[in-house]
Amino acid sequence: MAAAAAASIRERQTVALKRMLNFNVPHVKNSTGEPVWKVLIYDRFGQDIISPLLSVKELRDMGITLHLLLHSDRDPIPDVPAVYFVMPTEENIDRMCQDLRNQLYESYYLNFISAISRSKLEDIANAALAASAVTQVAKVFDQYLNFITLEDDMFVLCNQNKELVSYRAINRPDITDTEMETVMDTIVDSLFCFFVTLGAVPIIRCSRGTAAEMVAVKLDKKLRENLRDARNSLFTGDTLGAGQFSFQRPLLVLVDRNIDLATPLHHTWTYQALVHDVLDFHLNRVNLEESSGVENSPAGARPKRKNKKSYDLTPVDKFWQKHKGSPFPEVAESVQQELESYRAQEDEVKRLKSIMGLEGEDEGAISMLSDNTAKLTSAVSSLPELLEKKRLIDLHTNVATAVLEHIKARKLDVYFEYEEKIMSKTTLDKSLLDIISDPDAGTPEDKMRLFLIYYISAQQAPSEADLEQYKKALTDAGCNLNPLQYIKQWKAFAKMASAPTSYGNTTTKPMGLLSRVMNTGSQFVMEGVKNLVLKQQETDDYRYFDPKMLRGNDSSVPRNKNPFQEAIVFVVGGGNYIEYQNLVDYIKGKQGKHILYGCSELFNATQFIKQLSQLGQK
Amino acid sequence: MAVDITLLFRASVKTVKTRNKALGVAVGGGVDGSRDELFRRSPRPKGDFSSRAREVISHIGKLRDFLLEHRKDYINAYSHVMSEYGRMTDTERDQIDQDAQTFMRTCSEAIQQLRTQAHKEIHSQQVKEHRSVVLDFIEDYLKRVCKLYSEQRAIRVKRVVDKKRLSKLEPEPNTKTRESMSSEKGSRHPSQESEEKPATEEYPEKVPAESQPELGTWGEGKGDDELSPEEIQMFEQENQRLIGEMNSLFDEVRQIEGRVVEISRLQEIFTEKVLQQEAEIDSIHQLVVGATENIKEGNEDIREVSTLGPPRSPQCGTTSGQQPSSCWHGCLSALLGPNPQGSPDGTTQSHLHPHQTLGPHYCQET
Numbered sequence: 001m002a003a004a005a006a007a008s009i010r011e012r013q014t015v016a017l018k019r020m021l022n023f024n025v026p027h028v029k030n031s032t033g034e035p036v037w038k039v040l041i042y043d044r045f046g047q048d049i050i051s052p053l054l055s056v057k058e059l060r061d062m063g064i065t066l067h068l069l070l071h072s073d074r075d076p077i078p079d080v081p082a083v084y085f086v087m088p089t090e091e092n093i094d095r096m097c098q099d100l101r102n103q104l105y106e107s108y109y110l111n112f113i114s115a116i117s118r119s120k121l122e123d124i125a126n127a128a129l130a131a132s133a134v135t136q137v138a139k140v141f142d143q144y145l146n147f148i149t150l151e152d153d154m155f156v157l158c159n160q161n162k163e164l165v166s167y168r169a170i171n172r173p174d175i176t177d178t179e180m181e182t183v184m185d186t187i188v189d190s191l192f193c194f195f196v197t198l199g200a201v202p203i204i205r206c207s208r209g210t211a212a213e214m215v216a217v218k219l220d221k222k223l224r225e226n227l228r229d230a231r232n233s234l235f236t237g238d239t240l241g242a243g244q245f246s247f248q249r250p251l252l253v254l255v256d257r258n259i260d261l262a263t264p265l266h267h268t269w270t271y272q273a274l275v276h277d278v279l280d281f282h283l284n285r286v287n288l289e290e291s292s293g294v295e296n297s298p299a300g301a302r303p304k305r306k307n308k309k310s311y312d313l314t315p316v317d318k319f320w321q322k323h324k325g326s327p328f329p330e331v332a333e334s335v336q337q338e339l340e341s342y343r344a345q346e347d348e349v350k351r352l353k354s355i356m357g358l359e360g361e362d363e364g365a366i367s368m369l370s371d372n373t374a375k376l377t378s379a380v381s382s383l384p385e386l387l388e389k390k391r392l393i394d395l396h397t398n399v400a401t402a403v404l405e406h407i408k409a410r411k412l413d414v415y416f417e418y419e420e421k422i423m424s425k426t427t428l429d430k431s432l433l434d435i436i437s438d439p440d441a442g443t444p445e446d447k448m449r450l451f452l453i454y455y456i457s458a459q460q461a462p463s464e465a466d467l468e469q470y471k472k473a474l475t476d477a478g479c480n481l482n483p484l485q486y487i488k489q490w491k492a493f494a495k496m497a498s499a500p501t502s503y504g505n506t507t508t509k510p511m512g513l514l515s516r517v518m519n520t521g522s523q524f525v526m527e528g529v530k531n532l533v534l535k536q537q538e539t540d541d542y543r544y545f546d547p548k549m550l551r552g553n554d555s556s557v558p559r560n561k562n563p564f565q566e567a568i569v570f571v572v573g574g575g576n577y578i579e580y581q582n583l584v585d586y587i588k589g590k591q592g593k594h595i596l597y598g599c600s601e602l603f604n605a606t607q608f609i610k611q612l613s614q615l616g617q618k
Numbered sequence: 619m620a621v622d623i624t625l626l627f628r629a630s631v632k633t634v635k636t637r638n639k640a641l642g643v644a645v646g647g648g649v650d651g652s653r654d655e656l657f658r659r660s661p662r663p664k665g666d667f668s669s670r671a672r673e674v675i676s677h678i679g680k681l682r683d684f685l686l687e688h689r690k691d692y693i694n695a696y697s698h699v700m701s702e703y704g705r706m707t708d709t710e711r712d713q714i715d716q717d718a719q720t721f722m723r724t725c726s727e728a729i730q731q732l733r734t735q736a737h738k739e740i741h742s743q744q745v746k747e748h749r750s751v752v753l754d755f756i757e758d759y760l761k762r763v764c765k766l767y768s769e770q771r772a773i774r775v776k777r778v779v780d781k782k783r784l785s786k787l788e789p790e791p792n793t794k795t796r797e798s799m800s801s802e803k804g805s806r807h808p809s810q811e812s813e814e815k816p817a818t819e820e821y822p823e824k825v826p827a828e829s830q831p832e833l834g835t836w837g838e839g840k841g842d843d844e845l846s847p848e849e850i851q852m853f854e855q856e857n858q859r860l861i862g863e864m865n866s867l868f869d870e871v872r873q874i875e876g877r878v879v880e881i882s883r884l885q886e887i888f889t890e891k892v893l894q895q896e897a898e899i900d901s902i903h904q905l906v907v908g909a910t911e912n913i914k915e916g917n918e919d920i921r922e923v924s925t926l927g928p929p930r931s932p933q934c935g936t937t938s939g940q941q942p943s944s945c946w947h948g949c950l951s952a953l954l955g956p957n958p959q960g961s962p963d964g965t966t967q968s969h970l971h972p973h974q975t976l977g978p979h980y981c982q983e984t
Contacts, residue, residue, distance in 0.1 A: 020620065035675065035752075035755035037751070065752055066747060066748050077748050078668065079668035080748065111620070124627070128631065129638075134631055137627065141621065141622055141624075142620065142621040374880075377880055
């Protein structure tokens with residue numbers, strides 16, 4: 001039951017969006033229903049939330065004729081209801097009041113992504129009164145949808161203002177208390193919305209002394225307040241259904257990015273993570289630049305325009321769903337296979353065509369006609385399917401080719417293997433210095449990543465002389481050394497603060513520990529090919545929060561000894577697809593257990609290095 | 619789960635009203651305000667576009683209700699056998715068909731009219747787009763309702779065709795070929811079996827017609843006592859064979875019938891697709907015509923320039939990508955500049971591709 005209730009955060013959010021678009025009434029498909037039309041107005045936050053979930057066609061199916069940005073020039077369209085989906089910020093409220101005054105639409109359905117404050121609500125009321133438009137404001141809703149769902153089991157907090165809650169924002173040394181409070185509040189607000197949409201109150205565990213702990217404390221407080229307020233509690237509606245009555249509550253594990261800085265820098269080998277690392281991939285859309293042909297253009301001629309293509313990698317893309325976690329060589333093979341099977345089907349259809357051509361002349365062979373008519377009918381009806389298949393094959397061929405070009409140019413496979421070896425402490429066949437000084441292998445950034453991983457995973461810091469050597473090699477290769485500054489500081493701090501964490505080397509050992517840990521009611525997961533194993537006492541040292549308990553004490557002894565069926569791992573400070581993939585792989589073997597992965601922002605190694613570099617500049 | 623704060627909003631409105639009253643701010647609340655609101659409303663252009671659109675929708679709705687109401691009766695195959703309730707004669711069915719068709723035609727004409735009118739009126743881009751999408755919705759609705767109608771009509775037509783074939787009694791031409799005889803017999807056979815029509819009196823006539831070449835008239839044959847047992851046996855065998863042939867032919871004919879119906883359905887699909895492609899081909903044609911014009915002009919410009927003689931500026935010969943001189947610039951821009959900016963695959967983008975999603979339009983931070 002619990003598994004079904006939390007089956008897919010994506011579905012839940014989509015259903016909530018569709019209900020909102022249907023004038024806040026549950027949406028029922030009716031094939032002979034009358035058309036209703038409406039206009040959708042969103043801000044950039046709303047756009048980011050909607051775009052991975054609903055395509056333009058789906059919006060049309062819901063009756064949306066136009067979808068427009070709030071802060072754009074909008075003309076009055078008479079006789080049409082407008083659905084707004086915005087964050088309740090000052091500027092948005094101002095613009096909405098302006099719309100009311102200008103009488104742009106017939107009726108207004110206001111939906112706020114997260115809860116609006118009373119004073120801002122009064123501002124709108126004021127504007128509505130002034131414009132004599134109070135009756136036009138048909139409905140006002142707090143949607144509690146302030147998070148972005150990218151996959152069935154993965155979500156991020158935001159995309160638009162992610163520098164506000166970025167790793168850098170949380171970890172910079174010159175942050176003031178008030179700024180930290182704001183950042184924490186933003187994170188907690190989104191997490192709160194997440195749990196409202198999920199319809200469950202989690203049990204929270206977090207490590208001590210980190211930003212994650214601050215988030216946990218605040219989230220616990222917010223959930224507790226909401227539950228106490230019996231009249232307005234968001235968790236006792238009858239729309240919650242199964243989640244309310246099941247005795248299984250999910251486990252929320254809050255983790256700080258500082259536990260492990262090596263994974264975001266790691267070169268990867270699985271399809272989705274590679275696409276995110278190497279290409280321009282945001283909100284399930286990848287943008288490719290295809291430069292066509294001529295490299296040396298003759299004098300005076302304009303350079304050939306680069307062809308920009310962007311593709312959406314959606315849940316209906318079966319190939320993507322199947323292979324997004326596969327290692328890249330497997331992906332290439334599968335694309336080949338798909339192409340071949342498609343060609344076979346295409347040939348079948350063509351063959352029918354030629355047979356039909358012959359039929360016209362031969363009157364007597366009616367019997368042959370019989371078989372082929374049926375085949376033709378099936379061929380015609382399967383045509384749309386075939387076309388769709390072709391489109392997907394084209395898409396993935398292009399994407400995979402682009403990735404492959406990067407891999408070849410930067411020798412990413414070499415980096416991947418080497419980093420694996422470093423992190424699992426097997427002997428290295430090539431010296432690090434060799435790779436760094438090799439001019440062919442990779443961009444300066446790749447080399448920096450490699451070195452940082454080496455530095456992070458080394459038990460003892462390399463000697464001064466060695467370090468100087470490395471530094472020189474790196475500078476020669478063109479790297480900026482600022483990230484190293486920061487990592488040095490981080491390492492020193494990490495040594496002081498907590499018990500040393502070790503990177504385990506076998507895959508079997510951590511599995512055993514983790515399964516034991518999960519069964520005793522607490523869990524910490526952050527592993528995979530490169531394994532980070534926390535010793536047993538560390539996980540027991542985690543703080544424990546249960547918002548449903550009457551007394552708000554934070555004992556470190558877990559009260560709930562039942563094994564959890566569902567866990568949500570949330571990384572404060574940023575995450576990436578490698579960790580997501582590791583979690584997915586980990587949970588595949590376990591029946592009936594569910595993991596969701598979330599992070600405050602999603603970055604690839606390039607973006608992370610940039611943040612480290614900015615931090616190291618101080 | 620979403621929280622409905624509409625009541626909270628209305629409460630806020632009241633609060634603000636009272637507050638403003640207390641502060642003495644004239645806001646337009648109270649009796650005057652409501653009247654003011656009403657007054658404000660009426661001069662607003664009521665948008666006859668949307669009222670007409672809604673009219674069309676209500677008409678289509680009426681058609682849909684009408685079809686659904688009579689659907690059961692319409693399809694009812696055994697109406698000539700069953701009770702009085704729900705009996706529908708063929709004339710009534712024809713009437714429904716005709717009415718529905720004229721209705722649909724008028725509806726689609728009305729939609730077309732609205733479309734042209736919407737385009738003619740000068741409005742902002744957004745309003746135009748909104749209206750065209752609204753009209754698309756209405757057309758889609760009409761299509762769905764028409765599907766209802768066409769489904770039930772297809773069933774009826776099929777049944778009528780079947781009936782007709784079975785009950786056909788064509789006069790026989792006196793042919794010598796066995797096949798035509800057998801096929802006629804084939805058509806007779808089922809009619810005999812299913813319709814229970816007294817066709818049997820015709821049957822004996824066929825047998826003599828067939829045996830005519832051999833035996834002459836029946837009467838003569840009867841009169842002839844020299845029907846040897848071998849001949850009788852032969853005739854019997856022949857009968858059997860003919861019956862067998864007839865049966866198989868009858869089956870084949872049935873199959874062919876089914877296939878022809880399928881083929882006609884396929885034809886429909888093909889025509890639809892061809893019509894779609896027609897629009898695309900038209901646009902491609904336009905583009906090509908435009909391109910040819912541009913090339914022609916470009917050629918003329920080149921000719922012009924070449925007759926002007928060598929360029930005067932010394933910079934043109936260099937290859938370091940500096941600015942070309944004005945004359946070369948002119949001809950280059952003529953060559954490369956005015957490209958017909960159609961979409962890459964040549965189709966006109968009258969609507970967004972269904973696989974497109976809302977693009978995140980922010981500037982990416984690297």
